[in-house]
Amino acid sequence: MKTKTHLTYAPDPNHKRQYSENWPTLVQMLHASSQIYADRLCFTVLDDQNPVQMTYKEVIEMVQKIAHIFTHKLGVKSGDSIAICGNNSPEWALAFFAIACAEAVSIPLDVGSTAEKNNALCQRANVQFVIADQELLDQGFGSEYGAKNLSLSLKSEYYILKHITSTTPFAPIPTYGDETLAAILFTSGTTGNEKGVMLTHRNLVSDAHCLATNIFFSPEDMFYAILPIHHTYCMQSSLITPLTNGASIAFAKGIVITQMMKDLAKNEVTIIAGIPLLFNKLLQGILENVRKKGIISYGLVRTLMTINGVSISLFNKNIGKKLLGFVLKKANLYGVNLLISGGGPIPPTTINLFNQLGLQCVQGYGLTETSPIITLNPSNNNKYKSIGLPIDMTDIIIHNVDEQGNGEIAVQGPMVFEGYYNNPEATADAFTSEGYFRTGDIGYIDSNGFVYITGRSKNIIVTEGGKNVSPEEVEDIFQLNKEIEQVMVRGYIANPELKSEGIEAVIYPNMEFFKDSSPTEIENSILGIVRSGNKHLNSYQRIMRVRLIDTPMELTGTKKIRRHTVEKDIGKIIM
Numbered sequence: 001m002k003t004k005t006h007l008t009y010a011p012d013p014n015h016k017r018q019y020s021e022n023w024p025t026l027v028q029m030l031h032a033s034s035q036i037y038a039d040r041l042c043f044t045v046l047d048d049q050n051p052v053q054m055t056y057k058e059v060i061e062m063v064q065k066i067a068h069i070f071t072h073k074l075g076v077k078s079g080d081s082i083a084i085c086g087n088n089s090p091e092w093a094l095a096f097f098a099i100a101c102a103e104a105v106s107i108p109l110d111v112g113s114t115a116e117k118n119n120a121l122c123q124r125a126n127v128q129f130v131i132a133d134q135e136l137l138d139q140g141f142g143s144e145y146g147a148k149n150l151s152l153s154l155k156s157e158y159y160i161l162k163h164i165t166s167t168t169p170f171a172p173i174p175t176y177g178d179e180t181l182a183a184i185l186f187t188s189g190t191t192g193n194e195k196g197v198m199l200t201h202r203n204l205v206s207d208a209h210c211l212a213t214n215i216f217f218s219p220e221d222m223f224y225a226i227l228p229i230h231h232t233y234c235m236q237s238s239l240i241t242p243l244t245n246g247a248s249i250a251f252a253k254g255i256v257i258t259q260m261m262k263d264l265a266k267n268e269v270t271i272i273a274g275i276p277l278l279f280n281k282l283l284q285g286i287l288e289n290v291r292k293k294g295i296i297s298y299g300l301v302r303t304l305m306t307i308n309g310v311s312i313s314l315f316n317k318n319i320g321k322k323l324l325g326f327v328l329k330k331a332n333l334y335g336v337n338l339l340i341s342g343g344g345p346i347p348p349t350t351i352n353l354f355n356q357l358g359l360q361c362v363q364g365y366g367l368t369e370t371s372p373i374i375t376l377n378p379s380n381n382n383k384y385k386s387i388g389l390p391i392d393m394t395d396i397i398i399h400n401v402d403e404q405g406n407g408e409i410a411v412q413g414p415m416v417f418e419g420y421y422n423n424p425e426a427t428a429d430a431f432t433s434e435g436y437f438r439t440g441d442i443g444y445i446d447s448n449g450f451v452y453i454t455g456r457s458k459n460i461i462v463t464e465g466g467k468n469v470s471p472e473e474v475e476d477i478f479q480l481n482k483e484i485e486q487v488m489v490r491g492y493i494a495n496p497e498l499k500s501e502g503i504e505a506v507i508y509p510n511m512e513f514f515k516d517s518s519p520t521e522i523e524n525s526i527l528g529i530v531r532s533g534n535k536h537l538n539s540y541q542r543i544m545r546v547r548l549i550d551t552p553m554e555l556t557g558t559k560k561i562r563r564h565t566v567e568k569d570i571g572k573i574i575m
Contacts, residue, residue: 067101067171196421219246320358461491
């Protein structure tokens with residue numbers, strides 16, 4: 001049996017909450033916060049031409065009015081499914097909470113996916129109608145639902161807020177229990193094989209509470225929702241969690257560094273939850289701009305970073321903003337207090353350099369099935385190579401430990417999902433006999449309780465010597481190389497008789513960097529980088545073959561490579 005914790009919610013600026021009986025639902029949580037933080041900023045868009053600002057009171061009232069439209073105009077009934085698909089926006093968030101207020105179930109879908117694929121997912125989830133950006137509706141998304149569909153786009157005649165007036169009635173705050181289904185989120189995979197993860201209100205709200213008690217934010221903080229909001233990582237870290245304690249949320253237009261810099265220039269954002277790709281590019285940009293100032297300036301900055309690194313290491317005191325405030329101000333990052341990296345492994349070097357610059361950067365970990373965050377590094381004891389400590393109410397074990405001390409990471413807690421939609425076989429396979437959810441990630445826990453990931457079980461490469469190699473560990477070596485845009489490490493059959501695997505890297509070069517280079521120059525540069533990287537790897541981890549490709553590999557919404565779509569014989573073998 002999975003662990004079930006029943007608590008009652010009472011928001012508190014100091015995160016000292018009192019509980020008994022049940023968790024609140026999403027709408028009850030939002031309503032409770034709106035009672036305390038009524039006039040504080042809740043949702044905003046940092047756009048000078050189309051600025052948006054909504055207080056907590058305005059948000060809960062709009063949610064209740066939209067829910068009334070759902071139930072009284074569109075006939076939404078308890079338990080109905082409604083799909084949401086669009087770019088990050090206050091309207092997306094309002095729709096998400098309004099669906100919950102109408103006692104319905106949200107089906108968040110990937111805005112970057114095709115209309116055909118999303119329509120197929122809608123059919124699988126028995127969706128009643130869709131709420132989407134007008135551009136997606138025009139492309140045929142949700143066409144079978146016709147006039148019931150609503151748009152997230154301001155200028156559309158079907159705009160979700162178009163018919164909301166001062167006289168529109170408020171739907172009541174629902175009183176259903178915390179075990180009620182809140183959302184079904186489909187995992188990435190081949191069409192038809194996606195698994196629908198069923199998350200209850202207890203799952204999402206408990207994880208929000210536990211995350212809030214680990215990152216210590218206040219109503220003065222502003223979270224920057226830059227990742228796709230349909231993904232649980234952004235939905236939880238940048239939407240649901242901030243609402244537990246009166247913080248505000250700024251909705252970004254997408255993962256675009258130039259737009260991000262414009263938004264950050266307003267000096268309002270204080271917390272950014274991002275992915276390794278985003279933070280790697282951000283760090284590269286900062287250091288590259290310093291290099292352009294000349295060798296003396298660059299040397300001075302790196303010296304100050306080293307001094308701050310010593311201060312952090314010896315005294316647990318980050319003085320980076322005092323020493324390097326001029327660098328952070330130039331990068332529009334002086335007002336940012338915390339960077340949270342998730343969605344994939346981040347190089348420890350990236351975390352270290354950000355902290356040396358004066359920006360607290362911590363790594364967390366989770367999966368859609370765990371709502372999603374289950375570990376986070378404490379900023380006052382940050383182990384750069386670890387995914388952190390288990391957050392509150394989370395029980396993590398290592399299942400089936402091998403001779404090297406690694407095993408499958410498994411977890412129990414109130415944030416662990418109920419199961420896969422209409423897929424009892426997959427649900428049964430996902431749990432151990434003791435009721436722990438099997439994450440599919442391989443790792444270990446050190447003597448201080450910190451969790452480490454060494455690989456993904458389905459990606460593990462088994463060499464001729466019987467060694468298990470994690471592709472992710474090898475890929476980490478190349479994440480900060482500006483010459484490489486994408487790298488995917490995988491196994492290939494090196495010896496057909498023994499069926500042992502060799503290690504190959506599929507590499508897509510940074511075409512902007514190599515725009516003036518010949519094909520031969522590109523190949524030689526990439527080979528040099530790989531050979532240099534191999535020197536930092538154990539002999540059994542070293543890359544034996546390189547495939548160079550001229551088109552980028554397909555990515556998920558959180559910018560991870562879809563490994564199963566990369567053909568075996570893709571590209572040109574150059575090593």
